[in-house]
Amino acid sequence: MTAKSMARRSDGWTRRNSIPAQAGIGLRFQHHQAVLDVRPDMAWLEVHTENYMGGGTPLAYLDSIRRDYPIALHGVGLSLGSAEALDVDHLERIRQVVERFDPGLVSEHLSWSVVNGVYIADLLPLPMTEEALDVVCRHVEQTQTYLRRGILIENPSSYLQYRHSTIPEWEFITAIAARTGCGILCDINNIYVSSCNHGWNASAYLAALPIEAIGEIHLAGHTVHQLENGFTLRIDDHGARVAADVWTLYEEALARFGPRPTLIEWDNNVPPLEVLLDEAAHAKALLQRTGTREHARAA
Amino acid sequence: MPALLELQRAVYRGLVAREDGDAARHIRGDGLAAAARLNIYRNTLFGSLTNALRLSYPAVHRLVGADYFEAAAQTFIESELPRSAYLDAYGAGFADFLVRLPSAASLPYLPDVARLEWAVSRALHAPDVEPLDLRRLADLAPVDQGHIRFVPNPSVRLIRSSYPADSIWHAVLAQDDAALAAIDFANAPRWLLVERLSTGVNVKRLTEPAWCYTTELCAGQTLQAAIDAVADVDASALLAEHLAAGRFIAFTIAKPAAAAQSSESAR
Numbered sequence: 167m168t169a170k171s172m173a174r175r176s177d178g179w180t181r182r183n184s185i186p187a188q189a190g191i192g193l194r195f196q197h198h199q200a201v202l203d204v205r206p207d208m209a210w211l212e213v214h215t216e217n218y219m220g221g222g223t224p225l226a227y228l229d230s231i232r233r234d235y236p237i238a239l240h241g242v243g244l245s246l247g248s249a250e251a252l253d254v255d256h257l258e259r260i261r262q263v264v265e266r267f268d269p270g271l272v273s274e275h276l277s278w279s280v281v282n283g284v285y286i287a288d289l290l291p292l293p294m295t296e297e298a299l300d301v302v303c304r305h306v307e308q309t310q311t312y313l314r315r316g317i318l319i320e321n322p323s324s325y326l327q328y329r330h331s332t333i334p335e336w337e338f339i340t341a342i343a344a345r346t347g348c349g350i351l352c353d354i355n356n357i358y359v360s361s362c363n364h365g366w367n368a369s370a371y372l373a374a375l376p377i378e379a380i381g382e383i384h385l386a387g388h389t390v391h392q393l394e395n396g397f398t399l400r401i402d403d404h405g406a407r408v409a410a411d412v413w414t415l416y417e418e419a420l421a422r423f424g425p426r427p428t429l430i431e432w433d434n435n436v437p438p439l440e441v442l443l444d445e446a447a448h449a450k451a452l453l454q455r456t457g458t459r460e461h462a463r464a465a
Numbered sequence: 466m467p468a469l470l471e472l473q474r475a476v477y478r479g480l481v482a483r484e485d486g487d488a489a490r491h492i493r494g495d496g497l498a499a500a501a502r503l504n505i506y507r508n509t510l511f512g513s514l515t516n517a518l519r520l521s522y523p524a525v526h527r528l529v530g531a532d533y534f535e536a537a538a539q540t541f542i543e544s545e546l547p548r549s550a551y552l553d554a555y556g557a558g559f560a561d562f563l564v565r566l567p568s569a570a571s572l573p574y575l576p577d578v579a580r581l582e583w584a585v586s587r588a589l590h591a592p593d594v595e596p597l598d599l600r601r602l603a604d605l606a607p608v609d610q611g612h613i614r615f616v617p618n619p620s621v622r623l624i625r626s627s628y629p630a631d632s633i634w635h636a637v638l639a640q641d642d643a644a645l646a647a648i649d650f651a652n653a654p655r656w657l658l659v660e661r662l663s664t665g666v667n668v669k670r671l672t673e674p675a676w677c678y679t680t681e682l683c684a685g686q687t688l689q690a691a692i693d694a695v696a697d698v699d700a701s702a703l704l705a706e707h708l709a710a711g712r713f714i715a716f717t718i719a720k721p722a723a724a725a726q727s728s729e730s731a732r
Contacts, residue, residue, distance in 0.1 A: 219551045221593035222661060243550020249470035256549045281473040284546040286480060287513040288506050290473075293491075297469050326502035327493045330466040364495070397496045401505065 184236045185210050185270035185382070187425035187457075189449040191442045192240075192432060198227040200439045205234065208446065210270065212429050215241040218267070219259045228267060238271040238382070238427070239263060240351075243285060246305040246319070247278030247292040257312050264313055271382055271427070273318035273351045274309070276302065276339055291324040294331035294338045306346040318381045319343070320351035323359040323388070323402035335360070336374040349381030352423070354416045355408065359388050359400045372419055380423045385416060385449060386431040405434035408445060416449070420456040428453060467491055480507045481543060514542045517552040521586040522559060524637040525579050528572060537566060553590040557583060574628035574650065578637075581630045581668070584622035584659040588666045591620035596711030609718050611689030615682050616715040620661035623680050629653040631668050660712060674698040679707065687719050 188209035193201065195217070211231065218225050228237070241260060244252065264272060277289035292298045302319075310316055321339055333341070343350050352375060361368035387406030391399045408416075408430070420426075430445040467475065475487035480503060489499035515538040519526050526534045541562045547555040560579035563569050569576075596618070605613070624630070629648055636644040656676030658669045671679065674697045681691035682704075692700045707713060 216550050216552065220553055220590035222589050222591065223665075225593065241550075245550075249468070249473055253549055256551065259549075259551060278473060279550065281470075281477045284477075284548060285550050286477060286510055287517075287547065287550070287552070288509040290476060290506060293469065293472060295466070295469070301469060325505045326499070327495070328472070328491050329493055330491060393497065393501075395496070399497065399505075 185238050185427045186236070187427055187453065189428050189430070189446040189453060190238070191430045191446050193228075193231070194433070194436050195224060196436050197439045197442075198224070198231070201231055201235075202227070204439065206439065206443055208235065208443070210236040210238060210427065212238040212240050212271075212431075215239045215260055215263050215272075216243050218263050225266070232267055236270045237267050238273070238429070239267065239269040240320075241272070241274045242289065243279060244274045244305075244309065245278050245280040245285075246274055246302050246309070247276065247290075247298060248280045248305075249278075249301060250281065250283070252305050252308055253280060257309065261313055264315075271318060272313065272315065273320055273382065275320045275322055276335075276342070277322045289322050291322060291326060291328075293328040294333040294335060296332070299333065299338060299341055302342055303345045306342060306348050310346065310348065316348055318349040318351040320353050320384065321356050321360075323353070323356040323363075323400075325363060325399065325401070327364055334374075335366075336371045340374065340376055340379070343376060343379040348379075350375060350379045351382045351384060352380050352419065352426075353384035353386075354419055355384065355386045355388055355412050356402060358409070358412050358415055359402045362398070362400045368415055369418060372415070372422060375423075377423050380426055383416070383419060383423075383426045383428040384431055385412060385428060385445070386433075388412075403434050404431050407441075408448075413448070413452075417452055420452060424460055425453050425457050476503070479503050480510055481546065483507075511539055511542055514547070514552075514555070515539070517547075518542075518556050518559060521553075521556045522579055522582045524582055524634045525559075525563070525575060527637050527640075528575060528578065528633075529569070533568075537563070537569070540566075553586070556586075559583070574626075574630060574633060577624075577626040577628050577630040578633055581624055581626070581634050581657065581659070584624050584657075585666050585668065588620040588622060588659050588661045591618075591661060594618060594620075594714045597708065597713045597715060599708060601716070602708070605718075611687060612719045613688045614685050614717050614719050615688075615713040616685075616717075617683040618660065618712050618714050620659075620666075621683060621712050622659040623676060623683060624655075624657045624659060625676065626655045626657065629655055631655055631657055631670065634668075660710070662710075672698075675703055678703060682707070682713075 186209050190210035190212055191208060193211040193213050218228055244256060275289050278292055279286050279290060319342055339350055342348060357368050357371050361371060385408045386404045387408055388400050388402045391401060393399055428449045430442055432442055472491060479485040479488035485500050485503055488503060492499035492502060515535055518538045541559055545558050560576045560583060563576045563579055628650060632648045656671045656673050658671055660667050674695050678691055678695040678698045678700060681694050
């Protein structure tokens with residue numbers, strides 16, 4: 167880590183991090199009014215950065231909600247892994263959302279979506295090569311400098327691997343954190359989905375991540391597809407409750423990392439707010455158990 | 466080993482143009498063919514963008530039905546991908562695409578409904594702005610008044626249709642079959658102003674002269690030039706209405722050429 171990124175981390179990111187190591191939920195448009203009406207007992211909320219660009223009603227809702235809840239911003243479109251230059255117009259739109267809502271955490275994905283100046287609307291996997299590592303690190307540095315704050319990078323779920331990849335994903339994301347000073351958004355469901363799809367060891371993946379870099383945890387549901395040729399494929403569709411195996415892996419993560427801000431994500435077939443709160447309550451119970459254990463260990 | 470840019474261009478060709486070969490060579494099989502793996506990403510790509518179009522064009526979606534819309538969206542997406550992940554700004558060319566779509570010719574008003582929906586969508590997401598402080602205008606010397614150039618509120622859009630696009634749009638979104646059946650599709654051109662108010666998006670009918678005058682003002686013509694360009698309009702009453710409704714957010718004074726090269730601005 168360079169002296170510059172150390173300085174950024176100590177006087178920017180850490181101090182402004184108002185997201186507690188508790189459970190939160192991903193806020194979607196369907197629940198704007200319900201959150202204002204019910205004021206659920208929730209430690210924090212996270213939104214997709216791209217949904218609050220421009221102006222109008224969504225931003226007015228988030229202005230109101232922001233008065234009562236810490237907000238984290240989770241971007242899906244900066245395309246840190248693009249070989250071509252970052253879209254500075256998009257970076258500026260992100261900066262404006264950051265300025266308006268003063269989020270506790272800002273995150274993006276370890277993936278790419280932009281080539282030839284067009285946005286391919288998905289989080290596409292990178293080859294795990296030295297060249298790709300250089301590209302991502304350069305773009306993370308550029309983003310952190312432009313936003314004047316540290317960001318978190320989320321490990322993706324993926325459905326393919328490239329023949330020429332030479333670095334395991336857990337080493338790749340660890341290297342980004344070490345070289346740029348950014349944090350890691352550890353998506354437990356994505357680790358589980360990718361590990362099942364590619365035959366990795368999910369526990370070994372977790373064990374390889376640097377504890378001090380973990381700034382946030384994501385949990386979500388996925389679907390299991392039995393293909394005709396007998397192949398089992400898991401797809402990270404954020405359309406169901408968190409799977410039992412993912413909760414187990416989350417407990418392993420908490421045992422290793424200690425309590426971390428933990429988010430329940432749900433994007434397809436979004437259920438009533440109560441279902442999300444129920445999932446978050448389960449995460450909260452596991453977080454509290456970890457906190458108590460840590461406390462006992464310290465005493 | 467392909468360079469990153471080369472690989473990303475190959476994946477782009479695979480996903481969008483469906484030429485999988487170059488990308489597939491670099492993807493491991495491991496029990497599932499590279500083409501099948503790429504198809505998972507292609508489904509997400511087309512699904513997300515179709516959904517973005519459906520959100521911007523709900524009346525077009527209802528008018529043509531889900532299956533037709535999905536097929537049309539797929540062809541449109543192949544020809545016009547977003548420039549960024551700010552998807553609220555994606556789909557500007559959909560109305561022009563519908564004009565060129567032979568199978569949509571039986572619904573000649575469809576592109577105009579799409580244009581209205583695009584204006585509504587852009588109004589919904591336009592930046593939040595403060596209306597013009599009218600005291601600024603009161604302070605102007607009378608000699609400057611004709612040289613005012615207004616800056617329109619970014620939510621304001623002016624749409625002209627050969628069809629009763631607003632009536633169709635209203636009836637379709639309200640699923641009001643009786644209202645839809647009662648629309649006289651012929652001989653009902655519309656001159657519309659779309660704007661976002663604090664209560665939501667408003668689609669307002671104007672007369673043709675009022676629409677032309679407002680269009681001149683919003684295009685940055687001076688007040689005097691707009692008045693000169695359009696006959697049969699009560700310009701001062703209309704301007705007062707626009708100002709009261711917050712349709713302008715700033716102005717500049719275009720000095721007569723002899724007086725000054727530059728113009729001053731005020732908000």
